[in-house]
């Protein structure tokens with residue numbers, strides 16, 4: 166992004182940033198059947214999408230941003246800048262006319278994160294953090310016609326959190342609305358196409374907090390954890406309310422270790438660009454990682470965000486050097502990997518040295534690795550993923566991965 170405007174326009178601070186309701190009800194389970202036709206689509210970055218978007222009643226173009234509500238937004242912004250290589254590009258707070266919170270906008274590749282912290286105990290941000298710890302409040306969706314989209318999804322059963330409204334400033338207008346997702350999480354619907362400023366009205370440009378890019382290009386998928394018995398309710402929400410279709414279903418037999426199990430369904434939107442897996446715990450001998458999340462997050466929420474890179478070896482090497490902590494599978498994983506995965510472009514020595522996992526399906530292979538939780542509570546973590554044709558989620562790695570995760574869980578006294 167060009168950053169030539171040194172002095173932010175004062176008149177850019179012209180509107181209030183909407184404050185979503187603190188607590189929201191979950192959508193009703195009964196919803197109208199979808200009328201939009203299902204469309205086949207490819208999910209690979211850069212691939213042309215052979216999809217007639219006129220037929221898609223909810224033409225989501227991308228995840229516009231992910232907003233985190235955290236205890237200290239300035240420090241969180243510095244964490245993502247120095248460890249993950251994000252640029253801090255914009256800021257809103259008391260200096261720009263926002264009294265109750267400070268918000269930093271971070272960007273790397275096509276990924277935009279917002280980190281917001283409340284400035285007093287009465288702020289809904291502060292209250293959210295008291296309950297959930299640092300976590301994802303909003304998975305915002307880029308949509309060309311916010312009013313039509315909000316109307317369509319609420320008619321289908323979505324619970325409105327914010328009616329459509331305009332944020333106006335000297336550089337144009339941003340139209341937005343929001344609906345409830347699981348727990349206290351929301352989906353904002355955002356159209357920034359008629360705004361030419363750095364981010365939105367009331368944000369000012371930040372020049373002096375650049376990161377060193379680590380090759381993070383875009384969001385591949387965002388996973389939610391919900392309570393036992395709630396997975397089908399939320400996949401039905403994506404299907405019936407949002408017009409998504411189911412891409413994959415992992416059963417508890419496929420996703421289990423000696424002790425714990427989980428179930429997962431992956432939902433994707435009409436263009437295939439937006440993928441939201443939903444996990445729920447399955448009954449097992451011990452407490453599953455999903456149960457641990459639900460206990461410490463005090464309810465359902467975003468478990469992990471998968472970030473796509475073109476060069477996972479380079480990205481993970483950079484992140485490790487900066488201090489990002491990753492889960493490690495046992496070395497025995499690599500003894501079996503060469504036979505299991507066959508020929509890959511990358512060096513097996515690099516893959517093993519960096520602790521990267523690999524999996525193959527009938528379309529190609531993928532490389533992935535998972536960070537440890539990025540806050541004190543064992544809740545949100547990140548996946549770094551590179552796709553070489555494969556559209557899956559690394560089923561062949563689930564067992565080794567979950568066993569690695571359970572070792573940490575046991576160390577916390579939670580298994």
Ligand SMILES: [Fe+2]
Nearest residue numbers: 388471548558
């Ligand atoms: Fe994932």
